[in-house]
Amino acid sequence: SQQGEEDPQALSIQEGENATMNCSYKTSINNLQWYRQNSGRGLVHLILIRSNEREKHSGRLRVTLDTSKKSSSLLITASRAADTASYFCATERGPGSEKLVFGKGTKLTVNP
Amino acid sequence: DVKVTQSSRYLVKRTGEKVFLECVQDMDHENMFWYRQDPGLGLRLIYFSYDVKMKEKGDIPEGYSVSREKKERFSLILESASTNQTSMYLCASSLLLTSGRRAQETQYFGPGTRLLVL
Numbered sequence: 456s457q458q459g460e461e462d463p464q465a466l467s468i469q470e471g472e473n474a475t476m477n478c479s480y481k482t483s484i485n486n487l488q489w490y491r492q493n494s495g496r497g498l499v500h501l502i503l504i505r506s507n508e509r510e511k512h513s514g515r516l517r518v519t520l521d522t523s524k525k526s527s528s529l530l531i532t533a534s535r536a537a538d539t540a541s542y543f544c545a546t547e548r549g550p551g552s553e554k555l556v557f558g559k560g561t562k563l564t565v566n567p
Numbered sequence: 568d569v570k571v572t573q574s575s576r577y578l579v580k581r582t583g584e585k586v587f588l589e590c591v592q593d594m595d596h597e598n599m600f601w602y603r604q605d606p607g608l609g610l611r612l613i614y615f616s617y618d619v620k621m622k623e624k625g626d627i628p629e630g631y632s633v634s635r636e637k638k639e640r641f642s643l644i645l646e647s648a649s650t651n652q653t654s655m656y657l658c659a660s661s662l663l664l665t666s667g668r669r670a671q672e673t674q675y676f677g678p679g680t681r682l683l684v685l
Contacts, residue, residue: 486672497571497657497676498610543610547672553598553617553661554625555674559609 461544461558469566474531476561478544479524487520487527488545488555498543501529534565570594571677573658579683586645588680590658597663599641600674601625601633604655616641617663648684656680 462477478487486505490498504511504520504527511518517530531538541560548554574589590599601613602625612625614633622633630652634642641660645652659674 488673490676495655495679495681497678498659498674499676500673503673545674553663554600554612554615555672557610559607 461542461561463561464559465562465564467564467566468534470534470536472534472565474534474538474563474565476529476542476563478527478529478558480527480544480546481525483550484522484546485550486547487518489516489518489527489529490543490545490557492541492543492560494540501542531563534563536565536567539563539565571658571660571675573656573677573680575680576678577681577683579685580645580648581685582649584645584648584684586648586682586684588643588645588656588658588682590641590643590660590677591639592641592660592675593639594660594675595638596660596675597638598661598674599635600659600661601631601641601643602657602659603627604657604679610657613643650684652682653684654682656682 488503489501492498502513504518515532520527541562543557543560545555545557571592599616602610615623616635632644657679658677661674
């Protein structure tokens with residue numbers, strides 16, 4: 456079953472604006488990860504947030520986690536054309552599982 | 568930096584051919600994964616390996632097999648390629664989770680192989 460579901464499916468913004476993507480999941484997690492995929496390429500890990508963390512920053516990225524609502528958000532501030540990509544959230548399949556379940560992604564387009 | 572390489576970026580094969588997709592990682596990771604990615608379906612796990620010669624089926628193993636003879640190399644085999652196996656194939660690796668090691672759940676992906684089966 457799909458663990459992470461991103462919302463929206465697609466987002467188009469102007470350069471300099473902020474982009475917010477959301478992820479909802481169904482079962483308890485130890486951590487949640489966000490990945491980026493440029494068109495036709497592999498995924499690149501962006502950030503991991505643990506279940507005991509509420510917010511985490513990395514450069515222009517801000518991730519929040521609300522375990523009570525089983526949701527996470529990824530905020531990209533001051534977006535650039537180079538941020539154009541698909542963004543995926545991922546959670547482990549079960550407690551201690553090595554395997555991840557990925558959502559279907561949010562396709563972000565940043566227009567120059 | 569972790570590097571995961573895949574043998575081909577693009578591959579065109581004919582129905583019925585046996586196809587080998589190779590993946591190599593250089594970070595001594597125990598875990599390796601094969602996914603396929605299709606529009607509207609996201610990433611789906613085909614097979615997972617946590618050690619040499621060890622493998623586990625993922626969500627969609629039918630029509631595929633894998634081989635892990637060396638720790639750094641994980642091969643995906645399409646025994647008899649079919650048109651519905653046209654897809655983007657992604658390989659990934661990660662460290663084994665152990666109690667003595669701070670969890671390293673991050674997966675590192677290769678650039679992908681876009682396979683077209685005619």
